[in-house]
Amino acid sequence: MEVFEIIKNGPSENRIDVVFMGDGYTPSEKPKFLSDIRRLTSDMWGAQTFASVLPLFNIWAVFAPSNDSGIGVGGKPKDTPFGLYRDGTELRGIYCSKPNEARKACTLTGPAACDYPSLIANDDYYGGLGGEFVISTRSNISGTVVLRHEMGHNLVEVGEEYDGGQVYSGVNSEPADRPLSELKWAHWFTDPDNIAEQKSVVRVQDYAWYDLSHGAYTLNFSSDGTYARWGLKISASGVDVDDAMRVSVDGVGLEWRGVGHLDRSFFDVRADSGFEKGDHTLTFALGIPAPPGAPIRQLCSVQLIEYAAEPAFHMDNSYISAYPTISQSGTKTYRPTNEGCLMRNMGLPIFCSVCKEGLWTSLLSRLHLIDTITTTCPGPGAPLITVTPLPLAQFRPGGDRGRDVERFAVRWYTRPAPSRLARQAVGGAGQIGNGTTEAWRRVRELDDLFVGTVHPGMWRVEVEFRSVEVRSEGGVMEGRWEGRVEGC
Missing domain, CATH: 2.60.120 (Jelly Rolls)
Known part of the structure; x- marks a missing residue:
C-alpha cells in the first residue's frame, strides 16, 4: 500500500485528518485512483461544502492495489482489499466486508492521522454508507453527493432532515x-x-x-x-x-x-x-x-x-x-x-447556516486554537513571544476572507514570576512565596498582536476566533497559553 498527502495544513495532532482509501483499483489503475481522490477532495474542500474550514484539515489517500477491478454485487465481494459490495444491483447501500483491513490501512498515515476513514469504491454509480467508514464511489455524478452528506453526519453533530428517516438529533433537529x-x-x-x-x-x-x-x-x-x-x-x-x-x-x-x-x-x-x-x-x-x-x-x-x-x-x-x-x-x-x-x-453542495455553525463549533472543539508559542531572544534586551494560531482569518494560506467575515482577537496578560526559592517552597511556578496568587494584569498595548516584546515574568495570551458563520460560540472559539518567560 502507498500513502499520499493530498492536502497538508499542519500537524496531525492539531488537525482533522480524513483518509481516503480506494477499493477495487488494480495496480494499473493507480493514476485513476489518485485523479479520483483529487477530484473528490476538490469538490468537497475546494468548493462550497467544507471550503471555509479547509485549513483545519489534512487529507490523505491510501492506495491499496486490488486483484479485481470494481466492487461486488448481489452480496458477493470481489477480490479487493476491503471487500466492498452491493446487496443487490440497485444503486443504494455499499458495504464493507473487511473492516479490520480498512482500519489497518488507515493507520499507515500515522498514529494521530486517521480521524475519519473513508472508502471510495471504483464504481461509476451511486452508492455508499455512513458510520465508522464513510463509503462512496468514484462517480462523477453522485460520488460527492453521497460523500458530503455522510461525512456531514460524522463531522457535525447533525441528524437527518429528510422525511421518512429514523435519526433526528443534533444541531439541526x-x-x-x-x-x-x-x-x-x-x-x-x-x-x-x-x-x-x-x-x-x-x-x-x-x-x-x-x-x-x-x-x-x-x-x-x-x-x-x-x-x-x-x-x-x-x-x-x-x-x-x-x-x-x-x-x-x-x-x-x-x-x-x-x-x-x-x-x-x-x-x-x-x-x-x-x-x-x-x-x-x-x-x-x-x-x-x-x-x-x-x-x-x-x-x-x-x-x-x-x-x-x-x-x-x-x-x-x-x-x-x-x-x-x-x-x-x-x-x-x-x-x-x-x-x-x-x-x-x-x-445541494451547502449546509444551512445552522449546520455550518455546528460544523465550526464541532471541529474547533477538537483542536487547539493556538498552534504554537515560541519565545526567542533576537538580541540583548527583552524576549519576544510569537503566537501562531490555526491558519484562519489573516493567516489563511489562500488569503484573508476579510475582517467582516472572520478575524482573531488577541489579549495579553502578565504578572510577576515568583523566584526559584519561592517556587520550591510552594511547589508551583504560578504562585507567590506566601501561597497566594497575584492577579493577571492586562497589557492593552499588545492587543491583537501576534508578536510581542515582553519583560521576564509570567505571561498569558488569549486568542479568540470570530466568524459571521458562528453566532453561538459555546466556549470553543477561544484558546489560551500561559508560561514563564525568562530574560535574555
Whole structure:
C-alpha cells in the first residue's frame, strides 16, 4: 500500500485528518485512483461544502492495489482489499466486508492521522454508507453527493432532515413539543418576531427501489383540499433518455426529460395549485426500455408534500424558522430550513447556516486554537513571544476572507514570576512565596498582536476566533497559553 498527502495544513495532532482509501483499483489503475481522490477532495474542500474550514484539515489517500477491478454485487465481494459490495444491483447501500483491513490501512498515515476513514469504491454509480467508514464511489455524478452528506453526519453533530428517516438529533433537529422561541437555532431565525410552524403535510413518502420493467408503480393518497401548492421529489436511476420513465398525477402526464446518464439522480416538480379534496393517484411507468446489459430503469424514492401559501409556508430556502419533518414512524420534529441544506436535499453542495455553525463549533472543539508559542531572544534586551494560531482569518494560506467575515482577537496578560526559592517552597511556578496568587494584569498595548516584546515574568495570551458563520460560540472559539518567560 502507498500513502499520499493530498492536502497538508499542519500537524496531525492539531488537525482533522480524513483518509481516503480506494477499493477495487488494480495496480494499473493507480493514476485513476489518485485523479479520483483529487477530484473528490476538490469538490468537497475546494468548493462550497467544507471550503471555509479547509485549513483545519489534512487529507490523505491510501492506495491499496486490488486483484479485481470494481466492487461486488448481489452480496458477493470481489477480490479487493476491503471487500466492498452491493446487496443487490440497485444503486443504494455499499458495504464493507473487511473492516479490520480498512482500519489497518488507515493507520499507515500515522498514529494521530486517521480521524475519519473513508472508502471510495471504483464504481461509476451511486452508492455508499455512513458510520465508522464513510463509503462512496468514484462517480462523477453522485460520488460527492453521497460523500458530503455522510461525512456531514460524522463531522457535525447533525441528524437527518429528510422525511421518512429514523435519526433526528443534533444541531439541526428539535422535538415538535419544544416551544418555538426555545429552538436551539433561535438566534438564526429570519423573522424572530413572527415565529410559527411552517404549514405543510407529507402525502406520500415511499422508498420504492422498484424495477420499472416489472410494470407500472402506483401510489394512492388523499388530500383535504386546504393547501395552496404541492411539490414532488423523485429519485431514479437508469433514466438517461427522454421518456425513459413516465410520471402521471391523476392520469395527467408530467413533462419528463432524461438526464443524459444512468446514475441515480434527483428531480423536483412543483405546482402552484393544491389538490382538490379526495383521493388521488401517482403513477410511474416504464417508457423506453433499458438497452440489453444496461442498468435497470429504477424508481428509487418518491415524496409528495402539500404546502400552505406564503407566509404560512416560506418556500425560500434561505428562510430559517421551524419546518416540520416526519420520521418513518410518524414522529414530527423541526428542522431549520425548507430545502436549504444538504442534510435534507442531497443535491445541494451547502449546509444551512445552522449546520455550518455546528460544523465550526464541532471541529474547533477538537483542536487547539493556538498552534504554537515560541519565545526567542533576537538580541540583548527583552524576549519576544510569537503566537501562531490555526491558519484562519489573516493567516489563511489562500488569503484573508476579510475582517467582516472572520478575524482573531488577541489579549495579553502578565504578572510577576515568583523566584526559584519561592517556587520550591510552594511547589508551583504560578504562585507567590506566601501561597497566594497575584492577579493577571492586562497589557492593552499588545492587543491583537501576534508578536510581542515582553519583560521576564509570567505571561498569558488569549486568542479568540470570530466568524459571521458562528453566532453561538459555546466556549470553543477561544484558546489560551500561559508560561514563564525568562530574560535574555
